[in-house]
Each structure stands twice: as structure tokens, then as C-alpha cells.
Amino acid sequence: MTLEEVLIVTQYYKYTFMKEGVIDPPVRVLGEAYVIENQKEFSDLSFIRYAQGEVYFHNKDFESAIFKWENINNELEPWAKKNMADAYFELGLFSAAEDLYHxxxxxxxxxxxxxxxKLFNVYNVQGKMDKAVETIKEAVAYNPDHLDVATIAREFFEENEDWNNAVELAVNSASSTVSMDWFEILKRYSDEGKTKQFPPSYFSKVLTVLYIENQYLFEKLVSSLWRSYQTEAKDVYIDWIKEINLLLINMEDSSSNVWSELSQLYFDTYSGLLNGELLVKELSTIIPYHLENWLKIADSSKQLVASASVLAWEEIFPSTFNQDVIRNAETLIIQSTGDIDVLEESLKLFQSILHWAELQDMQVDYSLKWMVRELLDLGVHHLLVTGSTESGKTDWVNSILGGQILGTPSASVIMYKDHDDLEIAEITENGMNPIDSISEFHDAISKRMLIECKRPADILNKNQITIIEAPSVKEERSVKEFLLADTIVAVLNPDEYNWDEITELQNQSENVPIHFVISQSENLYNEQKITLLKEELHSRYPYAKVFINKNSNQQYELDQFIQNITKEIYVEEARTLKILGSIRLLMSTILGKRVEMENALNDSIKWDEDMIAKLGGAIHQLQDLESEKIKSITGSYQFIKNEIKQELSESIPKILKGCSSLINESSDFRKLHLELNEEMNSRIQGHLYSKVMPYFYTSIRSWIANAEEEFYQSRIFLEEMRNGFNTLYGKDQLQLHTDSKIIDDWRRDAERMKNGIRMEKVNILLRHTPSQVLLKSAGKLLGSLTQNKSMLSSRYKKFIENEDYQAIVDLVTEKFLVQFELFETAIERDVSMFFQEPLSELEKTVQQTLISRKENENRLNKMKSNPELFQDPLTLFKVKLRQYEWIVDVNKEISLVR
Known part of the structure; x- marks a missing residue:
């Protein structure tokens, strides 16, 4: 061990002072060394003290250890201070330890x-995570080759689930140390989804290093990162594709490994990029490098599809690749031994286009879906039978099906399928419409339809075929007929046939093989004509089979003919081509639907504008009608009321003046004014109840009847308006119902007014006018004197007969008409209520139409302002279609060569 390694583990005393084989305790050994060293003239006790401190530390006598280490003044001083800080840490004095470390x-x-x-440990124990992270990262950056530092950091980050720093540590450590262990750790992080929060460019450097050192692990790490970014937002995933392709395009192809996993990812990614979500301008920065790299790294199983992808893209977008890439693709596509299930991939493409069309609010013709479903039934061979009206085609089809199914030549395309029960349906744009009987079937086939007829038929079952009965060769052909057909059988009449029609039939059918049936009833045609026709057919169509239909006893020969013409077809390959053709037809249909949608939107906008104008006009008409009815009905009511007023203004004064006849000399003039007042009120009320009120009630009922007629005429007007609009809409869009309760309410109110009038007495002669005061005073003063009665009688009569009763007339009229005037104030509201619902409905319809027009305008503007949103996905679908067509064409050429 080096000195520093010994100092790290505080074993300096052991390797310096403890002799091998000596079993004395370290304390004694160091104590003796101390005594000996201290006896020297020039002694240096620092080394011994340092060693003694280590022994105390190991025996947890931390204070003694600190005391020893405090007096170290030689080269071990920094280590002694470090050890003192370690002792403070063990004593729990973290601040002292931190300060000393610093x-x-x-x-x-x-x-x-x-x-x-050590500082990292201090912060970690104290829970100062920010400082702990900062310190350990500084340590790794300062000494990346120190294995323990990086390992401690990794374990710390993982324990605290600090994946950002863990990934950063792995990336930096892998790049600096080029240790495969760190690359493996980084891959594990990627597998666990811990790397995807980093931008893809973050891994470029470490991947470059790994590519040079270990291409096997490079593929594994790239594949892992690729899959992790696949689940992220689209822009992040696109950034990854750009980054990895930019990385690979600048690397020399020195790979000696088979990159199967990466090759599959390139395949899946390319298929996904062409699903219609991205525009061509976005893909133009991605696809070239992507395909070039894919071609470069593709394993044998993907070289064929990679090459086809390059050539298809170049075909649709010329000058994308340089000539070296194109030549490489052309070479590989011929040499490739890999295979791809084009039928399955074509079906996926068909379904993805259908899904995209649905997102564009396009209803794709159901018959296309039905046709593809039929093409996928690889166990059944489709025979398209055609011929002229006079060819005997209908009779031959009937004979195959075992009965008179077709009574007359059909204008429809009919597919006959073997089935236990009879089931017939028309295939339309929107679905399958059942045809419930043979008679309905015979009616239907006279029209241009696509019909599926399921019925028991031995020959269909035994030979596993369906018969597609097509209209006469002179009729306009449907592309679907030929897409459905695996083989064409043309039925010819030896006396009636046209070579130009047959040639045109073959041209339309392209790759579909054609064979012939010569129809013949017994003794009907000259054998020589049949022989000449058969020879001519063999001359013109050397590979065609010819069957001569002589009679109904040729079952064996017919079975042989059908088996011969069906066995030469490799159904899966043929159906693959037909599904590719169906995809072309689907895209063509969608383009047509697009034009239809734009035209339909333009028509809808124009329709909405016309309807808004018409509805607005209807609203104005209805408002004018409402105003007219309010004026008419209110005016007629006011006329009745004014007549009553006039009658009262004439009759009341007469009634009151007529009361003068009650006055004579015998009258009690002291009370006469009271008696007259009472009688006057009685006569007025009698007149009101006996004459005025019946007249008024009769007039009101007549007024209500007239108003009812006015409303009736209004309903007729509204009904005409409703019918006119609903005819335009083609459905019951508007109802325009009116309030039918108004007349009933008025009748009820009239009855209530008739029975509810209670006329209070009016103060006629009890008012304090000068004349009345004088008469009442005179009556009281002179009424008891006989000689004055004659004078008073005369005076009273003159007063009664000459009094101005206008104020009384006004008062009585006002009180009598108060309820009728309340009724009048509600007439305008009631008439408006009659028209309220239709007006509201018309205004609501205008608002709905305005919204519809705005929505259609927005859709149309979006379609016109961003045509690439529609065109680009179709273009990309076309690229994928051409890719599959390339593969099919190459497979056919290879098959021919073999």
C-alpha cells in the first residue's frame, strides 16, 4: 500500500511502528518508541504522536486522539487535521468537523x-441535501478516476431517487472513464425511463464514445434510449430521431455486428413517421438521413424494405438522395434475401388510411371495405364471368349455380358465394342493404348495383370458388370488378363475338389471367364455327384455357376446367397486388371526397346565406303581421268602448233629468235630495245592468269572434310559411306553433266581466256645489211651510232638469269601464304572445344558421389555407404504397429468375 492509502485507513502506526511477528499491544510499542525518541538530542515526536492518535481513534478515545493530533507539525499535519475532524464527527460535533475540513x-x-x-458525510448526516449533492459532484469532477467517489455518488443519488444527477453522473463517468460498467448503468437507467427527461442531444457525446469502444453495447443503449423517447411528446421524439441520425450519418460504417434490434426500430419508426401526423416539410429534415442510416445498418431481414423505402421516397421526392445511396439501394433490393409480409403491411396501410379519413370527417365507401375483406379470404378463388348479352353467359352462370338464379342478363355486379342459406344484400356506400326475396333480387339486378348473393351451390363449395357475374362487356366497367377477380372467364357465342371487346377486356384487367367458355346448346351451332373460334383463341391467347359448354352433363369436365384455371394462380401474391390496387382506389376516392367536401361546404354556405335572408324576411313579415293584428284587434275593442262611452254620455243625463217627475208639492223637501240621489243611482244602475252591460257583452263576444278569425288567418299564413321552409329544408325543421289559449282566456275574462260588475252609488245631489247647498238649505228651512212648497217644488224641478251632469257621466263611465280598460291594456301583450313562439323559433333558427355558416366558413378556410394538412398525408401514404409495390415487383422478378 502507498503512504496515502495507509493514511486513508488510519493504519500509519501499523505499517510504520509495528514489526512483523510482534504481538505487543500498539500502545506499549508506541510508548517505548516515544521514550527512545525523546532521549535523542534532536528528537521528532510528531510521527509517534500521529500514530498514537490513530490507536486512540480506533479505540474510540477521540479526545485523546485529538490531543495527540493537535501537535503534529510535519508533513502529516494536513492528515492529522483531517483525522481530528473525523474525531469531531464521531463525537457528533458536526460544525467543528465541517469547519476543520474546510x-x-x-x-x-x-x-x-x-x-x-468527509464533508459529504457531514452534510448527509445533517440532512443538508443540497450541500451534500454539491460536494459529492465536486468530488467526482475533481477526481473522476477515484472509483469509490463515483460509486458513493451513484449509491447516494439512487437512494435519494435523484435520477437527474444519477444520469448525469453515469454519462460523465462513462465518457471520462470509458468503463463499460458505467455504460451498462446508463442503459439500466434508460430501460427504467430515468433518462427521458434529458434532451436527446445530451447523450450524443457518450454515444459517440461507446460507438468507438463497443458497438454491441452501442446498439443496446441506442435502442433503449429510442424506446424511452417513443413514449414522450412528439417534438421530443422527433428531436431524438434527428439527433441519432445526425450522429450515425457522420460515423463510418465500421460495424461488424448485426444490428437487428436497431434495424427493427428504424423500420417501425419509418412506418410511424408516414402515418399522416407530420407534414412533408417536417419530414424533409428527417427522412433523408433516417433512410440513409437505415440502409447502412439494416440487417438482412430489413435490407429489402429499407432499399424499397429509399427508392419509393426518391420516386415521390426526386433528388432527395445522392446517387451513391440510390445505387446502393438498387443493389441491395435485388440481393436481399429478407422478406416482409406485404399483404399484412398493405392491410395495415389500408386501415391507417381509413382511420385518417375518419379523422377528416370523410365517410369512406363501405363497398371498398367489403371488397378488401373479400380479398383477404385467401381460401376462395374469385372467378369473374363476363360476356355479351347474346353470349349465353347468363345460362352458363345459372348452370354452375344449379338453378335459374338469373332470369335475364344482369346490369349489376353480383358475387355468388356458397352458403348454407340464401342471403342476398346490396353493397352500398353506407353498408349492406338486405334483399329479402328472389323477386326483389330480380328487380335489383336490372340496375347498376354491387350485390352479394349467398346460397348453397355444390360446385362453389367443392372448388372453393366464388362467381362474380359481371354485366355485358359493352357496359361500363367498374374498377372493383377487376380488383375482386383472380381469374376472368369470358363466355363467347360462336356467332356473336367481337375481338375488340375482348382485347379491351384484357387491357382493363391487366394482370388478371383470362380464359374462355364457348357456349353451345345442342345442335345450335355449327361444329366448324366452334373449332375455328377455339383455334383463333389459342392463337391470340396461347396460355388461355377454353371450355366448350355443350350441355348440362359436363360436370367432370367443368370441374377440371375450373381446377386448371384456378391452380395456376398464387392467390396470396395476387391478392396482395389487389389490396395495393384497393389502396390506390381508396386514395383516389378520398381525393374525390375532398372535392365533394369543398363543394358541399360552398353549397352549405350559400344555402345558409339564402336561408338567413329568407328567415330574416319571414321574421319581418311576422313582425308586421303582429303589428297589424295588434292595431286591428285593439282598435275594434276601443271602438266598442267608445260606443259605450257615447251611449252613457247621452243616456245618463236623460235618466237624471227624468227624476224631476218625482218632485211635487207634497215632497219632503228636507229629505228630498237624499231620496232623489238614491233614485238617480238606482235608475243608473238599472240602465247599466239591463241595457249597457248586455250590449257590451254581446259586442265583446262579437269582437272575440272577429279576433279569432284574425288569428285563424294568421295561422294559415304561418302554416304556409312553415310548409314553404320545410320544403326547402326537406324535413320538418320548423313548427311555428302559436298560443291557442288566448281566445279561451278572453272568453273567460268576458264572462268574468259580465258577472263581476258591481257599480257603487255615485254622489249626485249630495255634493257641495252652490246650487245644491242652497236647495238643501232652503228645503230644511222652508220645507215645513205650506206656502213655500209650491215654490220649492218648482225650483227643484228646474234644478234637476237644467243641471249639467257631465261630471256624473264621467264618474259613472269611469267606474263602469275600469275592468274593461284593464282588459284592454293586456290585449297588445296577448296578441304578442300569440306570435311569440313562432318569432322565437325563427330567430333561433337564424342564430343556428349563422353558427352553421360560420363553422362551414372556418372549415372551408382551413381546408384552403392549409391544403398540406390534407395533401401531405396522402402523399406519404403514396410513398408507403410505392414501397410495397417495389417489394412486390422485386419478388416477382426474383421468382421469375429462379
Missing amino acids: SITSDSQVLTTELSL
Whole structure:
């Protein structure tokens, strides 16, 4: 051991003073050494005192140890102070220990490191975590090669779950020491998800070091980091992809290992990048390096797909790669022995496009989904049977199916499938619509439809085929017919056939093999014509099989014909091509849907604008009608009221003046004014109840009937308005219901007014006018004198007959009409309530239409202002499609060569 190593473990006394084989206690040995040294003329007791302090320390006599170490003045002085601080620490005097550790200065790296570790212990014990972290990090930075320092730091960080500092320690230690242990620790942190809080660029240096030292572990660490960033936010994950690709692109390919794990990650990541979430401009900074690196590190199982990916990207985005990369891809794609399940990957692509379309609010044609589902049934061979109307195609299909299924040639595409029960359905854009009977089926096939017909059929079951009965070759063809077909069978009439039609059929079907059936009823055609047609077919189509349909007793020959034309097809490879074709059709359909969506949005915006104008006009019309009805109904009511007022103004004075007949010389003039007042009130009330009130009630009922007619006409107007709008909407959008209770309420109010009038007596002759006061005073004063009665009678009569009763008329009219005027004040409100609901409904519909227009405008503006949000995903789907097409084409070429 070196001196510093001995001093660290406080064993200086043992290696300096204790002789090997001596069993005396250290205290005695050092005591004797002290006596001997002290007898010298020039003695130096510091070394002995230092050793004695160690012995005391080991025996936990810390105060004695401190006393010994306080007097050390030689080169061991810094170590003695360190030991004194250790003793203070053991005594629990942490502040004294901390101060003493800080006071020590030394050029020794070992001692300085030890002091840092001791201070770390002081802070750790006291719970001063910030200082503990700072101190241990300084110690590691000062002496990274000191294994114990880094280990202590790692254990401390892990124990306290301080993963940021733990990862930082691992990265720095791995980079500085190039110890594989630290790289393994860093990988473990990554596996546990402790590294993903760091930006990807943080690991570039340590990965560069590891790439040079150990490429096997490099792949493991990169793969671990890759998977950890996959679960993070998109921008962080993209940063990682950029960082690792930038790192690898600048490294020479000196790998002697098979990087299967990393190759798979490149494959998965590339597939994910093309899922439509990122725009092309974002990918343009990622894909080139990504594909170039993938091509460089791909193992044998991924070289084919990596090469195809490069070539497909270059095809869609020319000049992305330099010629060396392209040539390398072209070489590898031919030489690759790896394989990829293109059928499965194509199906994933189809499903991802469907999912993306749904996110774009696009309803994809259900028949496409149905078609792909049928293509995935690899155990059944699809025979597309076609021919002219006169070819006998219908009869031949019927004979195969074992009955008169088709009565007449069909304009529909019909797929016949073997099934235990009869089930027929039309395949539409939105789903499957059942066809419940054969008669409905026969009606349906006269139209252009796609129909699935399941029924028991021995020949379909035995040969594991479906029959796709297509319309006449003269009819317009559907792409779906050829995508569904594995083999085409053209039925020909020896007397009626057209080579141009057959050639066009073959051109449309591209890679689908074509075979022929020559239809023949017994003795119907000349054998020579059939022979000539068969020879011509073999000449034009040397690989085609020809079946001559003579009669219904050819079951064996028919089975042989079907088996021969179906066994030559490698169904999985053919279906893979067809699903790729379906993907092209799907993307084409989506583009068409996009145009339809824009047109539909434009139409909706224009529709909404027109409807807003129409609804606004309707509101104004209804408001005008409301004002008109308020004016008309209120005015007619006021007319009745004014008639009553006029009648009262004429009748009351007459009634009151007529009371003069009650006055004669025998009247008691002292009480006459009271009697007259009573009689006047009685006559007024009798007139009101017997004449005025019945007239008023009759007039009000007539007024209500007229108002009811006004409301009826308004309802007719609203009904016409509702029907007009609902015709425009194509549904019962508006109801425009009115308040039907108003008339009933008015009738009830009229009855209440009729029966509820209680007219109080009016003060007619008891008021304090000068004339009345004079008469009443004279009556009291002179009424007892006979000679005065004649004069008083005459005076009273003249007074009664000549009095101005306008004030009484006004008072009686006001009291009589008070309830009717209260009713009048509610008429305008009631008429408004009649129109309130339709007006509210129209205004609400305007608001909804305004919102709809705004939403459509926003959607349309978004579509037009950011076309890349729609175009870019489709472009990326196309890249992936071309990638699979490359693989299929290469596999076909390799198969042909082999």
C-alpha cells in the first residue's frame, strides 16, 4: 500500500511502528518508541504522536486522539487535521468537523478527495441535501478516476431517487472513464425511463464514445434510449430521431455486428413517421438521413424494405438522395434475401388510411371495405364471368349455380358465394342493404348495383370458388370488378363475338389471367364455327384455357376446367397486388371526397346565406303581421268602448233629468235630495245592468269572434310559411306553433266581466256645489211651510232638469269601464304572445344558421389555407404504397429468375 492509502485507513502506526511477528499491544510499542525518541538530542515526536492518535481513534478515545493530533507539525499535519475532524464527527460535533475540513489545504489529490467525501458525510448526516449533492459532484469532477467517489455518488443519488444527477453522473463517468460498467448503468437507467427527461442531444457525446469502444453495447443503449423517447411528446421524439441520425450519418460504417434490434426500430419508426401526423416539410429534415442510416445498418431481414423505402421516397421526392445511396439501394433490393409480409403491411396501410379519413370527417365507401375483406379470404378463388348479352353467359352462370338464379342478363355486379342459406344484400356506400326475396333480387339486378348473393351451390363449395357475374362487356366497367377477380372467364357465342371487346377486356384487367367458355346448346351451332373460334383463341391467347359448354352433363369436365384455371394462380401474391390496387382506389376516392367536401361546404354556405335572408324576411313579415293584428284587434275593442262611452254620455243625463217627475208639492223637501240621489243611482244602475252591460257583452263576444278569425288567418299564413321552409329544408325543421289559449282566456275574462260588475252609488245631489247647498238649505228651512212648497217644488224641478251632469257621466263611465280598460291594456301583450313562439323559433333558427355558416366558413378556410394538412398525408401514404409495390415487383422478378 502507498503512504496515502495507509493514511486513508488510519493504519500509519501499523505499517510504520509495528514489526512483523510482534504481538505487543500498539500502545506499549508506541510508548517505548516515544521514550527512545525523546532521549535523542534532536528528537521528532510528531510521527509517534500521529500514530498514537490513530490507536486512540480506533479505540474510540477521540479526545485523546485529538490531543495527540493537535501537535503534529510535519508533513502529516494536513492528515492529522483531517483525522481530528473525523474525531469531531464521531463525537457528533458536526460544525467543528465541517469547519476543520474546510480549513485544510493540500496539494494531494487523494487527501483533497478524502476531504470532499468527509464533508459529504457531514452534510448527509445533517440532512443538508443540497450541500451534500454539491460536494459529492465536486468530488467526482475533481477526481473522476477515484472509483469509490463515483460509486458513493451513484449509491447516494439512487437512494435519494435523484435520477437527474444519477444520469448525469453515469454519462460523465462513462465518457471520462470509458468503463463499460458505467455504460451498462446508463442503459439500466434508460430501460427504467430515468433518462427521458434529458434532451436527446445530451447523450450524443457518450454515444459517440461507446460507438468507438463497443458497438454491441452501442446498439443496446441506442435502442433503449429510442424506446424511452417513443413514449414522450412528439417534438421530443422527433428531436431524438434527428439527433441519432445526425450522429450515425457522420460515423463510418465500421460495424461488424448485426444490428437487428436497431434495424427493427428504424423500420417501425419509418412506418410511424408516414402515418399522416407530420407534414412533408417536417419530414424533409428527417427522412433523408433516417433512410440513409437505415440502409447502412439494416440487417438482412430489413435490407429489402429499407432499399424499397429509399427508392419509393426518391420516386415521390426526386433528388432527395445522392446517387451513391440510390445505387446502393438498387443493389441491395435485388440481393436481399429478407422478406416482409406485404399483404399484412398493405392491410395495415389500408386501415391507417381509413382511420385518417375518419379523422377528416370523410365517410369512406363501405363497398371498398367489403371488397378488401373479400380479398383477404385467401381460401376462395374469385372467378369473374363476363360476356355479351347474346353470349349465353347468363345460362352458363345459372348452370354452375344449379338453378335459374338469373332470369335475364344482369346490369349489376353480383358475387355468388356458397352458403348454407340464401342471403342476398346490396353493397352500398353506407353498408349492406338486405334483399329479402328472389323477386326483389330480380328487380335489383336490372340496375347498376354491387350485390352479394349467398346460397348453397355444390360446385362453389367443392372448388372453393366464388362467381362474380359481371354485366355485358359493352357496359361500363367498374374498377372493383377487376380488383375482386383472380381469374376472368369470358363466355363467347360462336356467332356473336367481337375481338375488340375482348382485347379491351384484357387491357382493363391487366394482370388478371383470362380464359374462355364457348357456349353451345345442342345442335345450335355449327361444329366448324366452334373449332375455328377455339383455334383463333389459342392463337391470340396461347396460355388461355377454353371450355366448350355443350350441355348440362359436363360436370367432370367443368370441374377440371375450373381446377386448371384456378391452380395456376398464387392467390396470396395476387391478392396482395389487389389490396395495393384497393389502396390506390381508396386514395383516389378520398381525393374525390375532398372535392365533394369543398363543394358541399360552398353549397352549405350559400344555402345558409339564402336561408338567413329568407328567415330574416319571414321574421319581418311576422313582425308586421303582429303589428297589424295588434292595431286591428285593439282598435275594434276601443271602438266598442267608445260606443259605450257615447251611449252613457247621452243616456245618463236623460235618466237624471227624468227624476224631476218625482218632485211635487207634497215632497219632503228636507229629505228630498237624499231620496232623489238614491233614485238617480238606482235608475243608473238599472240602465247599466239591463241595457249597457248586455250590449257590451254581446259586442265583446262579437269582437272575440272577429279576433279569432284574425288569428285563424294568421295561422294559415304561418302554416304556409312553415310548409314553404320545410320544403326547402326537406324535413320538418320548423313548427311555428302559436298560443291557442288566448281566445279561451278572453272568453273567460268576458264572462268574468259580465258577472263581476258591481257599480257603487255615485254622489249626485249630495255634493257641495252652490246650487245644491242652497236647495238643501232652503228645503230644511222652508220645507215645513205650506206656502213655500209650491215654490220649492218648482225650483227643484228646474234644478234637476237644467243641471249639467257631465261630471256624473264621467264618474259613472269611469267606474263602469275600469275592468274593461284593464282588459284592454293586456290585449297588445296577448296578441304578442300569440306570435311569440313562432318569432322565437325563427330567430333561433337564424342564430343556428349563422353558427352553421360560420363553422362551414372556418372549415372551408382551413381546408384552403392549409391544403398540406390534407395533401401531405396522402402523399406519404403514396410513398408507403410505392414501397410495397417495389417489394412486390422485386419478388416477382426474383421468382421469375429462379
